[in-house]
Amino acid sequence: MSPALFLKFVEVSFRKEIAYRFDYFVMILNGFIYVFVFTSLWRTVFAAGGGTFGGFTTKSIISYTVVAMVVRISFSMDDGLIPGRVRDGSVSVDLIRPVSFQLMNLAQSVGYSAFHLFARGLPIFVASAWLFGVRVPAEGLPAAIVSLVLAYLLLFLINFTTSLLAFWFVEIFPFTLLKYGLINLLAGGLLPMDFFPTSVRPLLSYLPFQHIFYSPSVILTGRVAPGNAPVILAEQAAWVAAFAVLSAVMWRAGRNKLVIQGG
Amino acid sequence: MIEAVNLKKEFRVNEPGEGTFGALKALFSTRKRIIRAVDGVSFAIKRGEFVGYVGENGAGKSTTIKILTGILVPSSGSARVNGIIPYEDRRRNAANIGVVFGQRTQLWWDLPVRESFEMLKAIYRIKPDDFAHMMKKLSSVLDLGPMMIIPVRKLSLGQRMKCDLAASLLHRPGVLFLDEPTIGLDVLAKENIRTFLGEINATEGTTIILTTHDMNDIERLCGRLIMLDRGRVIYDGLTNELKQRFAREKLFEVEFRVRPPSLADVPELEVVEERGSKLSLRFRDGAGGDLAAVIGKLAAKYDVKDVSVREPSVESIVRSIYEKTLSLPPYRADG
Numbered sequence: 394m395s396p397a398l399f400l401k402f403v404e405v406s407f408r409k410e411i412a413y414r415f416d417y418f419v420m421i422l423n424g425f426i427y428v429f430v431f432t433s434l435w436r437t438v439f440a441a442g443g444g445t446f447g448g449f450t451t452k453s454i455i456s457y458t459v460v461a462m463v464v465r466i467s468f469s470m471d472d473g474l475i476p477g478r479v480r481d482g483s484v485s486v487d488l489i490r491p492v493s494f495q496l497m498n499l500a501q502s503v504g505y506s507a508f509h510l511f512a513r514g515l516p517i518f519v520a521s522a523w524l525f526g527v528r529v530p531a532e533g534l535p536a537a538i539v540s541l542v543l544a545y546l547l548l549f550l551i552n553f554t555t556s557l558l559a560f561w562f563v564e565i566f567p568f569t570l571l572k573y574g575l576i577n578l579l580a581g582g583l584l585p586m587d588f589f590p591t592s593v594r595p596l597l598s599y600l601p602f603q604h605i606f607y608s609p610s611v612i613l614t615g616r617v618a619p620g621n622a623p624v625i626l627a628e629q630a631a632w633v634a635a636f637a638v639l640s641a642v643m644w645r646a647g648r649n650k651l652v653i654q655g656g
Numbered sequence: 657m658i659e660a661v662n663l664k665k666e667f668r669v670n671e672p673g674e675g676t677f678g679a680l681k682a683l684f685s686t687r688k689r690i691i692r693a694v695d696g697v698s699f700a701i702k703r704g705e706f707v708g709y710v711g712e713n714g715a716g717k718s719t720t721i722k723i724l725t726g727i728l729v730p731s732s733g734s735a736r737v738n739g740i741i742p743y744e745d746r747r748r749n750a751a752n753i754g755v756v757f758g759q760r761t762q763l764w765w766d767l768p769v770r771e772s773f774e775m776l777k778a779i780y781r782i783k784p785d786d787f788a789h790m791m792k793k794l795s796s797v798l799d800l801g802p803m804m805i806i807p808v809r810k811l812s813l814g815q816r817m818k819c820d821l822a823a824s825l826l827h828r829p830g831v832l833f834l835d836e837p838t839i840g841l842d843v844l845a846k847e848n849i850r851t852f853l854g855e856i857n858a859t860e861g862t863t864i865i866l867t868t869h870d871m872n873d874i875e876r877l878c879g880r881l882i883m884l885d886r887g888r889v890i891y892d893g894l895t896n897e898l899k900q901r902f903a904r905e906k907l908f909e910v911e912f913r914v915r916p917p918s919l920a921d922v923p924e925l926e927v928v929e930e931r932g933s934k935l936s937l938r939f940r941d942g943a944g945g946d947l948a949a950v951i952g953k954l955a956a957k958y959d960v961k962d963v964s965v966r967e968p969s970v971e972s973i974v975r976s977i978y979e980k981t982l983s984l985p986p987y988r989a990d991g
Contacts, residue, residue, distance in 0.1 A: 488727040
């Protein structure tokens with residue numbers, strides 16, 4: 394797929410989100426409430442607990458929370474898209490196009506997320522940064538951008554792989570629920586990995602989830618020494634590669650299983 | 657151009673339970689039923705042919721089309737379109753074919769028609785000159801002008817089908833697959849689309865495979881007919897030949913001034929139905945089919961007021977093949 398065509402798919406998906414989002418202000422408000430609730434929560438907890446916990450101060454946990462939540466909001470993806478198109482059979486239209494199914498879906502996802510980045514993520518970040526005094530150190534920015542791109546690809550591939558299960562099972566809601574649970578708990582969007590008991594942390598480091606929101610957020614907020622960032626990026630890249638291979642294998646196998654619903 | 661060799665496609669379906677309790681039970685049972693939607697289909701289609709692919713619901717038409725377009729992978733057998741194996745080389749095949757599904761659109765639901773076409777231009781890498789040329793041609797034949805700025809979701813079914821047809825042809829595919837393109841359309845819209853398809857086949861030399869329930873589509877357009885029943889080919893040949901083979905289906909509606917007691921002088925005919933002095937007759941089994949001779953004989957021997965001949969429609973032939981009623985005993989031994 395040429396970059397120009399990729400961007401066209403991004404654009405169409407972005408515009409579709411604009412056209413359908415009448416609940417835009419509700420969505421922004423919803424994002425703010427999340428940020429407000431969690432920053433208030435940590436402020437109270439840290440005040441009661443003496444000001445430091447798990448290597449965080451009150452100020453740094455608020456920075457982390459704002460950044461991680463903005464990343465989480467900006468990484469919004471429509472993970473019901475492929476299962477929906479399998480369920481109503483319109484996936485057959487996707488398959489008659491001379492383009493890669495994976496790249497087309499990635500482009501659509503990027504368009505969808507771009508809307509949430511510009512419409513929700515950035516406004517919430519700007520307002521929160523001003524309200525809570527959040528600072529993003531400039532020296533970590535190049536590594537943070539690479540980390541964000543890898544994190545996005547990882548989340549996309551996890552969603553894509555889960556979506557492909559629809560080729561086997563038409564109804565994949567249980568899998569989606571499990572995925573939500575794992576990501577909400579283990580990806581670092583709501584609470585940093587540092588808050589988990591030391592006994593389970595080695596286990597968590599063998600899972601891909603922390604590389605979705607935790608890794609880019611700690612790099613963005615400057616909690617990682619510049620020398621350590623490449624290690625994290627390499628781990629992220631390895632997980633992206635692993636899921637790319639897994640999704641490719643599943644795609645090949647799933648093609649044989651596909652049934653087109655509704656003729 | 658298109659070749660299918662012993663194509664088979666099996667689907668495994670969970671046996672659904674009856675009612676709520678049955679549905680619950682089905683959650684835990686592993687009882688699976690195998691449906692063979694396509695069961696050993698073979699055919700070869702040459703460049704420029706216009707082939708009707710017919711069969712009842714569930715006969716396997718759409719499944720075959722979906723294998724040839726690369727959407728589904730066959731369980732066994734093989735297929736080639738233009739030398740490409742569609743399910744192994746889906747994208748390369750897709751670049752050379754056009755597909756229309758009557759039941760769903762390939763256009764972008766929320767985009768104006770013009771922008772959908774622009775998307776296709778990018779997807780199929782159509783050169784600007786070729787695009788302008790095809791756009792001009794298609795919009796004049798299909799009268800797309802007024803629809804160009806309307807979002808696809810606001811088009812009527814007939815308008816949408818015209819746009820879908822145009823969309824499938826923009827990249828000038830060598831093969832066009834049409835899966836029930838006239839479904840749900842009114843008579844006028846159907847007629848427009850038939851005329852258009854005939855022209856495309858004649859002028860562009862596009863090979864076209866058409867599945868349809870509407871036998872008028874077949875009679876008007878398809879020189880060749882492939883008929884499917886329960887996943888197997890039961891007829892593959894010229895549409896006209898089929899009609900001739902079933903000349904016995906030809907009905908003579910004869911009205912007599914004086915109703916003769918018997919038709920012993922015309923032994924090649926038998927009575928199918930009688931309504932007073934009007935008889936419906938047809939050729940007896942093995943009686944040949946010399947139309948002029950038999951009508952002459954009728955007129956010479958009996959006091960005939962009026963004769964009309966009803967050609968069998970392909971539809972009635974198809975129906976009688978399905979119902980296996982072609983060798984039904986005559987209604988009455990003699991008049």
